[in-house]
Amino acid sequence: MEVPQSEELDLVKEARDYFYYKPEGVRSWGGPGRPPEGLKEVDQHSYPAWWNKTGVLMIQVETLNAINNIPNFSIDGVDCFSWGPADLSIDRDAHPEHPFAKTDDTAIEHAITLCKANGKKLCIRSYDKTLRNRFFDLGATILMEVPSMEGTLDPDLPFG
Structure with missing residues (x-):
């Protein structure tokens, strides 16, 4: 499960608590209708x-503040953090002086450094398989790909 726009530790804790069933969380049994x-x-x-x-x-990190909070958000039960190519664009534009706002790569590298330091992984949405190695070279360990979008992205987009 992905929790979008995670800005506060209380939201991350609540997501964790309601994601897991008792005794790890507070989620309740819903019946046998979904056998895995x-x-x-x-x-x-x-x-x-x-x-x-x-x-x-x-936990989806969509702002510079959320990226900087990865150490605080790295609680038991959170498996990884997710980032998409457009997620940070608005916040980066609003804070061009921020040291991690210069490029997507600087933001990704910073997020990966914080994830590694806290025993977590960073998942990146990659809409183009030709970008796989770029993200792996930056240190990402999980990619979400959408094969149907391959080759259809507008090259003028900031992440194209």
Whole structure:
């Protein structure tokens, strides 16, 4: 699950608490109507245990402030942080003097440094598989790709 526009630690904690089932979180059992593949018995004990072990909680960082808060947001239960090519564009434009606002790459490198220092990963949306190596070279470890968009991006976009 991805939590967008995460700016405050309280939001991150609330997302974590409601993402996980008891005892790790406060989420309640919803019934056997969604059996995951490979789980033979679906009940109020097996499904929450499976979810708590396999679910992925991503916190989306869309501002310079959110990136700088990665150390604070790196609480137990948060698996990774996500970033998309347009997410920071408005905030970067509003703060051109910020040292990590100069380019997408400087913002990504800073986010990756903070993620590594706090034992987390950075997921980047990459709408073009030709950008894979660029993001991996910057230190990203997870990419989300949309094959149907490949080659359709406007080259004048700031992330094209």
